[in-house]
Amino acid sequence: MKGKEVILGILKSGPHTGYEINDILQTRLNHFFDATFGMIYPTLKKLESEGLVVKQTIVQTDKPNKNIYQITELGSKSFDEALIEPTSDEIFKSDLLMRLYFSAYLPDEEVIKFLDEEIFRKTLQLESLQERLAEWLSDGMTSTQQITFDYGIATYTAALTVLKSAKEKILTKSM
Amino acid sequence: MKGKEVILGILKSGPHTGYEINDILQTRLNHFFDATFGMIYPTLKKLESEGLVVKQTIVQTDKPNKNIYQITELGSKSFDEALIEPTSDEIFKSDLLMRLYFSAYLPDEEVIKFLDEEIFRKTLQLESLQERLAEWLSDGMTSTQQITFDYGIATYTAALTVLKSAKEKILTKSM
DNA sequence: TAACGCATGTAACAGGTTACATGATTTA
DNA sequence: TAAATCATGTAACCTGTTACATGCGTTA
Numbered sequence: 001m002k003g004k005e006v007i008l009g010i011l012k013s014g015p016h017t018g019y020e021i022n023d024i025l026q027t028r029l030n031h032f033f034d035a036t037f038g039m040i041y042p043t044l045k046k047l048e049s050e051g052l053v054v055k056q057t058i059v060q061t062d063k064p065n066k067n068i069y070q071i072t073e074l075g076s077k078s079f080d081e082a083l084i085e086p087t088s089d090e091i092f093k094s095d096l097l098m099r100l101y102f103s104a105y106l107p108d109e110e111v112i113k114f115l116d117e118e119i120f121r122k123t124l125q126l127e128s129l130q131e132r133l134a135e136w137l138s139d140g141m142t143s144t145q146q147i148t149f150d151y152g153i154a155t156y157t158a159a160l161t162v163l164k165s166a167k168e169k170i171l172t173k174s175m
Numbered sequence: 176m177k178g179k180e181v182i183l184g185i186l187k188s189g190p191h192t193g194y195e196i197n198d199i200l201q202t203r204l205n206h207f208f209d210a211t212f213g214m215i216y217p218t219l220k221k222l223e224s225e226g227l228v229v230k231q232t233i234v235q236t237d238k239p240n241k242n243i244y245q246i247t248e249l250g251s252k253s254f255d256e257a258l259i260e261p262t263s264d265e266i267f268k269s270d271l272l273m274r275l276y277f278s279a280y281l282p283d284e285e286v287i288k289f290l291d292e293e294i295f296r297k298t299l300q301l302e303s304l305q306e307r308l309a310e311w312l313s314d315g316m317t318s319t320q321q322i323t324f325d326y327g328i329a330t331y332t333a334a335l336t337v338l339k340s341a342k343e344k345i346l347t348k349s350m
Numbered sequence: 351t352a353a354c355g356c357a358t359g360t361a362a363c364a365g366g367t368t369a370c371a372t373g374a375t376t377t378a
Numbered sequence: 379t380a381a382a383t384c385a386t387g388t389a390a391c392c393t394g395t396t397a398c399a400t401g402c403g404t405t406a
Contacts, residue, residue: 001273002365009277019385029276032269039366041387062375064385083277084285087292091268094207097326098176099262101204102184103319110259111319117262144278144286147341151272151334158333159326166322177393194357214394216359237403239357 001082003043006033008079011053011071018044018067027132028145031125031152044069052078108170115167119160126156176257178218181208183246183254186228190245193219202307203320206300206327219244227253283345290342294335301331 001009006029010021018040025035044067047053052075056068071079096118103111129152136149176184181204185196193215200210219242222228227250231243246254271293278286304327311324 001270006273009273012277017385018387019383029273032267032272034266034268034366036367037386038368038388042366045387060385063383064373066385083274083281087270087274087289089296090271090293091209091266092207093209093266094326095176095263096265097207097323098181098184098204099258100319100322102187102258104317106258106319114262118265121264142279143344144275147275147337148272150341151269151337154333154337155330158329162322162326162329166325169318179393192357193359194355209394211395212358213360213396217394220359235357238355239401241357 003035003039004047005079005082006035007040007043007047008052008071008075009083011069012076012079015056015068015070017069028136029148031129031156032148047075051075108174112167112170115163115170119163119167122156122160122163126153126160129153129156178210178214179222180254180257181210182215182218182222183227183250184258186244186246187251187254190231190243192241192243194241196244203311206304206331207323222250226250283349287342287345290338290345294338294342297331297335297338301328301335304328304331 006025007021010016010024016024018037021044022035022037022040025033025040029035044053044055048055048069051072053069053071056070058066058068060066096114099114100111103114129149133149136145141149181200182196185191185199191199193212196219197210197212197215200208200215204210219228219230223230223244226247228244228246231245233241233243235241271289274289275286278289304324308324311320316324
C-alpha cells in the first residue's frame, strides 16, 4: 500500500483535512509508515482529480481555511480492492547497520557513537509508542490494531537489547 | 547512506563487477538494504563519471565480458567522509501492519492470510540469514558485522513471535 | 529442455523528499 | 517573546523501481 491507499483508508473512517490525516499518520501509524505534508497534499489533490475523494472548503476567520476531504463510493471500492490484495514485503533500511558493516577500521568511540544515536532514537520511539497506547485505547482500538502495537513494541525492544549488549561488549573489551 | 556510498564501501575491500556487488548485497546486507541491478549499474556509471571509481573491461569468450570497478583515492576519501557522518533514522514500512490497521471489518480468514504471508516470508529470511552465517564466518566477519547479524536474528525472531501468537489468538477465539 | 548462473545495460516511470512560501492565534 | 498549533500548498529534485533487451554455457 502506497500513500494513495493509506489516505483512502484513513478517510474511510470519516472525512478529514490533510492536517488531520498527517496527525493520524504521525501517531498511530508512525512506527510502520512515514508521511510528510509534501506527500499528503499532492496525493489528496490527485485523489480528487480521480474522483476517489471530494473536497469541501470550510472558510475560517481565526484560523486558515481548511479543506475537508470525504471518500467517494468509487474511492471506497478502490480501497476495498487494495485491502485484500496479497501483502508485499516489508521494507527495512538501516543506516546504523550499514555503518556497523563498514566499521572495521573505525575507532571504538565512533562505533559507540553510532550505537548511542540509535539507542537514543529507539528509546524515544518506544516510549512514545507506549504513551500513545493509553489514548489510543480510549479512542477505541481494534484487535488487529493491537497487533500493530505489539509488533512495534516487540521489535523496538529486541533491537534495543541487541544494541545495548553490543555497546557493553565494546566497553568491557576496551577496559 | 544511499546506494552510492554503499557501493563505494563494498569497493573499498577490493575491485568488483556489478554482478559481484549485487551478490554481496543480496547475501550479507540483504536484511537491512535492498538492491537491484537497475540501481547498481546506473550508480556505477555515475560513480565513474564523477571519478570515484575506474572501470576495467575484461573480455571473455565463454561468458559475457565483465567490467571490473576499482575505487579511486577520491572515491575512498568520499566514502570515509560519509562513514563518520551521524547516522540517519532507520526506514521501516510494513504493508502487513497497514493491512492489520485497516482490517477491522475483514473476516478472520483474510487476517490469517496476511499473517501467514508474513510468517512465511520472515521464516525464510531468518533461515537464510542463519545459513549464511557459517559461510560468512569462514570468510571473515568483523565484530561490528556480527552485530548486524545479531540485530537481524533478534528482530526477525521478535516479529515472528508476535505474528504467531496473534494468529493463535484469532484461531482459538473463533473456535 | 527448462532453469539457473554469468553478465550488462537502458528508458520510462513512480513515488516521495526537501525546501520554500505564508500567516494568524494561542500557549509557555 | 519564542514556540507551538492550526492550515495549505508548490516546484524542483532525488532515488530507486519495473520492464525490457540480449545471450552463452552448464546443470538438473
